[in-house]
Amino acid sequence: MKNKISLILPLMDKFKGLNDSMLKLKNDAVLEKFLIINQIKQKLNKSTYDERKEGFKTSLGLAKTWETKKSEILTKLNEENEETVQLEKEIRDLFKKYLDVVAEKKYVEDLKLKLREIIKDIHSKKEYIKKTVDLKNEIEKDIVYIDELAKQPPYKTTEYIEKKNTIYNTIKSDIEQIYIGNIDQLYNEVSSVVQENTIDNIENKTELETLKSKIDNVYNKIENIKIEAVESHIRNIETNKNKLSDTILEIKKYIYGEIDKELNKTLKDLKNKEQELSNKINDCTKENDQLSVYQSKILEIRNHYNDQINIENTKGEEAKQNYDQSKEYTKTISIKEGETSKIINEVKSMKDELLNKVNKYIDFDNAYKEKVNSEHEKFTELINKIKNEISDYQLNDYEQKFNDCKALIIETNKSIEEEYKNIDTLKKVDAYIKVCVNITELIKKFRSKQTILKDKLNQNINIIKETNSIDTFYTNQFENILTDKKTELDKTFTDASLNDHESSNNELMKYFNNLKENLGKNKENMLYQQFNEKEKAVDDIKKKNVYINKNVSNIEIAIYTSIYNISEEIEDEIGKNIGLLNTQVLKKVNENVTNLNEVKEKLKHYDFHDFGKEENIKYPDEINKIKNDIKTVDQQIDHHINKLEEIKKKSGRHIDEIKGKIDKLEKVTDKTIYSKDPKEIEEKIKNIVTKIDEKKNIYNKINKLLDEISEIEKDNTSLEKVKDINLSYGKSLGKLFLDQIDEEKRKAEYMIKTMEAYIDDLDNIKNKSQEIEKEMNINMDVNKEMKVLNISHDYGKIYHTISKNHEEKISDIHKNSLKIIQEFSTESDINNIKNDLQRNVSESKNHNNYINQSLSKIENIYNILKLNKIQKIIDKVKEYNDEIEKNNKKINDELSNSKTLIKKLEEDLNLKECQSKIKSTIDDNYVGECIKNITGLKTYILNEENNINTYFKNAEEYNKIVLLNFNNIEMADTKSQYILNIKTNNGTNIHDYNITELKKHKDKSNGYKEESDQNTKAIKQNKELFEKYKQDVTILLNKYYAVELKNKFDKTKKDSEQIIKEIKDAHNNCISQSDKSEQKMNEIKNEQIHIEDEVANNDKSNKAILNIQLSVDPFETKFLKIKDIRTKSDDCLKETENIEKQISTLSIDSQETKLKENGDKLNTLEKLFESLKNQKKNIEDQKKEL
Secondary structure (H helix, E strand, C coil), X not given: CHHHHHHHHHHHHHHHHHXXXXXXXXXXXXXXXXXXXXXXXXXXXXXXXXXXXXXXXXXXXXXHHXXXXXXXXXXHHHHHHHHHHHHHHHHHHHHHHHHHHHHHHHHHHHHHHHHHHHHHHHHHHHHHHHHHHHHHHHXXXXXXXXXXXXXXXXXXXXXXXXXXXXXXXXXXXXXXXHCCCCHHHHHHHHHHCCCHHHHHCCCCHHHHHHHHHHHHHHHHHHCCCCHHHHHHHHHHHHHXXXXXXXXXXXXXXXXXXXXHHXXXXXXXXXXXXHHHHHHHHHHHHHHHHHHHHHHHHHHHHHHXXXXXXXXCCCCHHHHHHHHHHXXXXXXXXXXXXXXXXXXXXXXHHHHHHHHHHHHHHHHHHHHHCCCCHHHHHHHHHHHHHHHHHCCHHHHHHHHHHHHHHHHHHHHHHHHHHHHHHHHHHHHHHHHHHHHHHHHHHHHHHHHHHHHHHHHHHHHHHHHHHHCCCCCHHHHHHHHHHHHHHHHHHHHHHHHHCXXXXXXXXXXXXXXXXXXXXXXXXXXXXXXXXHHHHHHHHHHHHHHHHHHHHHHHHHHHHHHHHHHHHHHHXXXXXXXXXXXXXXXXXXXXXXXXXXXXXXXXXXXXXXXXXXXXXXXHCCCHHHHXXXXXXXXXXXXXXXXXXHHHHHHHHHHHHHHHHHHHCHXXXXXXXXXXXXXXXXXXXXXXHHHHHHHHHHHHHHHHHHHHHHHHHHHHHHCCHHHHHHHHHHHHHHHHHHHHHHHHHHHHHHHHHHHHHHHHHHHHHHHHHHXXXXXXXXXXXXXXXXXXXXXXXXXXXXXXXXXXXXXXHHHHHHHHXXXXXXXXHHCCCCXXXXXHHHHHHHHHXXXXXXXXXXXXXXXXXXXXXXXXXXXXXXXXXXXXXXXXXXXXXXXXXXXXXXXXXXXXXXXXXXCCHHHXXXXXXXXXXXXXXXXXXXXXXXXXXXXXXXXHHHHHHHHHHHHHHHHHHHHHHHHHHHHHHXXXXXXXXXXXXXXXXXXXXXXXXXXXXXXXXXXXHHHHHHHHHHHHHHHHHHHHHHHHHHHHHHHHHHHHHHHHHHHHHHHHHHHHHHHHHHHHHHHHHHXXXXXXXXXXXXXXXXXHHHHXXXXXXXXXXXXXXXXXXXXXXXXXXXXXXXXXXXXXXXXXXXXXXXXXXXXXXXXXXXXXXXXXXXXXXXXXXXXXXXXXXXXXHHHHHC
16 A cells, blocks of 8 residues: 555656646746847837837847747647646556555455454364363373273283273263364364464455455354353363273272282292302301411411521421322312302392392383372382392302302412422522622622723823824824724623623522512412523523633733833823924014014004194094004003013923923833733833823923914904004094085985975966866966966976086085095005095085075075965955855845744734644534634645745755855865965975965855854744644644544434434334234224124124124234334334444544544444434334324
């Protein structure tokens, strides 16, 4: 429906637009025709012929123009008229579709109302059907439950089954009294009926009719079900259901009792058999205890042997006696074990039988324990008791104890056999342990000897390596000899395999100790099986010990001999090398003293007058540092010369020392020593080592003097410092002049950067001026001004190119100067560098003078052009302000017109009075008067609506022009600010550029803007006021219409109630009068018959009988007529009561939002009122007829 309305509304708007367009075309045509006629009159109203002739020609042209224009207007009017006709047809078609939708919707709503009532009745009966179905299902479950229960343990349940069948037949009879047929299917059909809220969601007529058919089908089946009868039958069913539940409990209790008896008897038999088994197992344990006594005695003897260092066979006979007694007792034990195994099997069989019964009855309990808590708990206690008393653990425990007992007896016998054999073995082990202890002591001595010899060799090798007082040829040779001896020593002990020898011995000793200590204690120990192999190993280790002792003695003699021979040769070589060192020291001292004196002469050549006087010297820190460095270097050279002279003297004293002291020591001439006593050789070695140490000490002292000379030679500090002084002096001089050139270079860069900024700003001013000229229609005259100033378009490029050339020349000068300074070295000529740099500074200053001249010219052009552009914008802003002032005046005129009209509405007394009384009680006359006055006011508002809208429209159009000019002023201000903000960064430009005048006009426009904002608010306020009055009048009119409707409705309803009362009274009168008439006619009829009977008794002829009949017939006809009148009166009453019922459902309120709905209800009431008047007439007619 909303779709149709949404389609109609745009078409109606379009229709209205076309009508307005045609009306505008017509008005415009009339106005244009009027203007052309006036023009023609003016052209023809001339005094001379030529003027009139010229006027006629002009008028003829105007007439032709009008004809053409008129033809165009008529064509457009015809086109728009055809379009309005087509639109009217479309709108009517859409209205028809809209009304069809409304009719269908009403039908659907009526049908929904009817279906809701039916569904309500269905759902009220559904609960009883559901309860019946639920009870039926529960009872059927109970019946199945009883049947299944009867199939459980083989106990007689016939009596209970017969009781169940009787109850079930009674229940089925009650269900059939509620509904004959499948009540489950009936419930499913009833449940499938939709809810009331589901119907609310259906809007389609076809879907709703389909649903109605489905609902009617279900309703026909339950329409005759009476709720009172159903409730009675349900109570009967519930009673019988409870009887079924009681029967189930009786069966369960009976079965639980029988199960309890059976399980208790079986459990008692099993416990008796278990007690017999327990007694047998206890006897078995006692037998093993007796056998263990024999085992303990033999074990005690073996432990005694384990702990003894020297074993003696003192208890052999006692061990043999206990062994023989244990064998005899074992035979008796085997017979008793067979008897115990038989009883265990009997207990297992009885336990399995009892557990099978328990599992079977537990399943029964799980299925049927509900509602027999006492019996279930008693059964559970019995089951728990059985499980506790005959658990697998209990039986397994008996069996395990028996098996453990047998295993212990077997283990005890086995232990007796093993311990008896172990006692003999322990005697041999003790002797082998003593052999192993002796060999361990010998191996320790071998190892100590190896360590002593190796340390001696390593000590002498290190002495040779640390001896730098002989030639490396000799040190290498001596080191190789001793290293070879070290290798021989290692080979001797490697061949001896002391680790393996010791390992084998330790292993044997460990084996025999373990065997002695553990034999018989650890059953898993494999020591005894290795005994024969270990006996042979003892002989082998004795032989190897003799072989090792011989080889170690031989290598010891050889090592001591080699050490002595080498020491003597070292002593000779050190003496020779000391003389060579002294000669080298003297030579180096003389060379170094000569070189240092030459450096001292160079330091006297530096002059510092170029950097200024002391009180105003340039770079004071650097210059003072150079002076200090010269002084420091001079002092360092003097120190080195003194130190070299002292070294020369020390070397001479060391040579004198070696000649007098060392040569007095004993000299051994025998180079070969043959001795088998290492101690004698070691004493000779000590003597020669003392001489070597003395010579080495002198050699090292002279060598240290050479190191001191080398340190002085390595100390290039003085020479390097001289170079640093030369370089620092040159760089300081270069820096002095390079700073001056840098300053000129920075000036050039700054002036060119400023010039570029001015050129960019001038380009920006020109570009922005062209943009302003295009956007705001302001003639900026940029090109004209450039021409007046005699400035070419590429002026900036020319000045910039000239200045750039000068800057590049300064940069070249800077690069050249920098190169001179960078190439300066320790050997550079300071005077040449100074002359070159002074010339470069002078040339840089000349180039900067040319650049400054170009910058001044550019700055003057910039100030003139910027000042003129700002002034152009100021002139345009003044024009915008004048335009704003003119349009603000027009807006005020239009607002004044709209205020006049609104004021009339504000002062309307009728409107105020009707508004004040709408909520009070008012009579029909006042309501009618208000409706008339408000309708007149509404007509006035509608008539004036076009005029006031025209005022508003004109005011808004003028306001748009004002706002446009405000925007133009803002734009002009923005553009001017942009031009003002175009400025260089040199900070020298202090021009005002007429900013004060621009601000003055801007402030003036701001004043106009406040007035414009007030006008905008006033337009909006007047619009809202007019719309408010228009809406208030419409709402008030609707409220009075609603009151009028309510009053008419109440009056009509009251009149209807009066007529109904009159009809009922007339009916009662009619019935009463008809009864009286009928009674009266009966009396007349009876009296007439009585008279006729008397006549007939006197005259028995047919004529007499006929006369009786003729006298009675008129009365019968009247009786029929009275009956007919009574029937019609009853029909009238019935119809009246029906109308009364309809009227009672009708009511309306005075809400203005329900005018159409309340109007429809009033029409319905008036129709019913007319029907009542007809009924009243009918019943009055019957009364008259009566």
